[in-house]
Amino acid sequence: MKAGYLENHIPHIGLNASWNAAYLGFMLLMGLYNFFLFLSIRNRPYLFYSLYVICIGIFNANLNGTAFLYLWPAHPNWNHAEIVFSNAAGIFSQLFILSFLDLKKYCRTCNKIIWTLAVLYICNLLIAILGFDKLSFMVIQPVTFSSLVMAIVASVTVLRKGYRPARFYVLASGFMILGVFVFLLGNRGVIPYGGVSEKSIQVTSLVEALLLSFALADRINTYRREKEQLVRAQNEILEQKVTERTEELNKKRQESEELLLNILPADVAAELKENGVAQSRNYESVTVLFTDFKDFTSIVEKISPELLVANLNECFSAFDKIIEKYGIEKIKTIGDAYMCAGGFGSNSDDSVLNVVRAGLEIRDFIVQRNNSRNISGRNKMDVRIGIHTGPVIAGIVGIKKFAYDIWGDTVNIASRMESASDANKVNISGTTYEIVKDHFTAVYRGKVPAKNKGDVDMYFVEWPDE
CATH class of the missing domain: 3.30.70.1230 (Nucleotide cyclase, GGDEF domain)
Incomplete structure (x- = not known):
């Protein structure tokens, strides 16, 4: 009977392990790639995004044991540090929202609330590091739910004010909320746990990582377009000033020439201008x-x-x-x-x-x-x-x-x-x-x-x- 059970489940186990390994590799690559982009362009949202993606990837890898297999096989105790990486991911996600959506400019109320959530994540991280894992798990659930809701509210608010890159964040937050919701339904027995419910957070976090990457690229393109428009506007203003100054100088030169012609004959004035005498x-x-x-x-x-x-x-x-x-x-x-x-x-x-x-x-x-x-x-x-x-x-x-x-x-x-x-x-x-x-x-x-x-x-x- 045991042999038959293993024969039926070994393919599933192998496929599951491959998926988990691929997921971890993809999230680490996305995080490192965007970290190097940050080093290149020095744009802070790239730093917070890369750290968030790495932390959320390791958090999921800890849940399914992949982190122990590939990251720290010599330290099995670290495989129970998912609460630490969960809080760290929450901190960097809030910092990313603040900088990416420029909430200080577009929504000061959202800015204050998300800063409060970031502080709560930091405090909860300290609780987990001090060894109070159960308390930290109890705190992180409402904080995470609140942060997901605020992510939607903030991104929609900013999008309605004309900030186009926020549309990707709305989609990303929506997918993440969907993944968490399906995972909680499976975890609570509302729906069967396994398959879709088990992998929902991984799948939606992959989609979220891709959408946020698109959002960052769109943000850079938006800034580039705005900068180009600003440069064009400044050039137009400069050209206008040059034109006005040129017209002013031409007018003054004409007045000077007319004044000179009031004093001298035209041929004498021309000789004086050309030769100085x-x-x-x-x-x-x-x-x-x-x-x-x-x-x-x-x-x-x-x-x-x-x-x-x-x-x-x-x-x-x-x-x-x-x-x-x-x-x-x-x-x-x-x-x-x-x-x-x-x-x-x-x-x-x-x-x-x-x-x-x-x-x-x-x-x-x-x-x-x-x-x-x-x-x-x-x-x-x-x-x-x-x-x-x-x-x-x-x-x-x-x-x-x-x-x-x-x-x-x-x-x-x-x-x-x-x-x-x-x-x-x-x-x-x-x-x-x-x-x-x-x-x-x-x-x-x-x-x-x-x-x-x-x-x-x-x-x-x-x-x-x-």
Whole structure:
């Protein structure tokens, strides 16, 4: 009879031993593999997971005697240490939940409860180490049940808040609860013990180990995606700041260039930017215009400084707009005198015509200003305008507040034309007249002496339709 019993059960015993050995080997490999991953990436959930898997594997191996066969055959007393490994597995499972689900961030209440369960596991571990195995067994059952329930609650809570890796933990916890439930039913005789009920914890712990491994991988991928999104967002912000800064610098550079062009002719400004210096130049034909307000000294005595400056600013601002329209370079203002010139970029007669047109428009502005305001007495400002065409030397002088200026007899004669003009008249030299006579109406005025040039012919010029 005994021989028949052995013949019927030896295959089952051999299959059972193979299963137990394979289970232990798989759990140890999973634990060691993830421990090495922890050493590589220094992510704490990997450490807690690997220790949990190793402890739960040894716990089950102690229950079925596999640990004694393969891990410590020389120490049979260690085969009764399943309560120690059960508590250790509980400790690491709680630490894994805390770190993996980031409960401090997503659920502070769950965080506090699971920390409490971890402390209870630690205390129960100390009870078991001190030799109170029965007491430890009594304590661990409700603590384990509570930890399994809290694992489900915490993972579902975190999943509902959008943390995707928690979905694997929900499945893993569900399988583990199912395994424990089936095992307890078999252990209490509700269902036959053996087969499914006997191996339920091993099977579900295998599934749990796999699902938690997937969860860890998904967590790393989630963090990687979040990091990539953060990097992209930071890059976009940086690019936006670079774009804004570039636009700001371009705007400031444009303002600087415009300011430079307000001081210098375009070709001189370009040379100065490129070389840091601009060479003085000789121009064969430049038309110089001077303006001056008649009886300006008496005007100064009659009005306040504020009104004087306001009037000059109004007039000179209008002059600036007029000469800008005709492409004429403003040279400078000295007191009530305004000086500009055209023809730096071209020797064509167009520049001479444009300077004369600008002079007539300046005169018209002053006349209209006086008429529209009915200005008389102390507020009236009449202008004299003089124009001459000839060669000049042009260049930049000074280091601080440098200025673009022109020199030569042409400048002196243009100034002489202005001083010899009448109020609200444009007085041009004979040289300028010969160039523009077919385009304007002119009245010969006779000659005026000019230093180093003898007598110079003068003409009052008007628009052709006047």
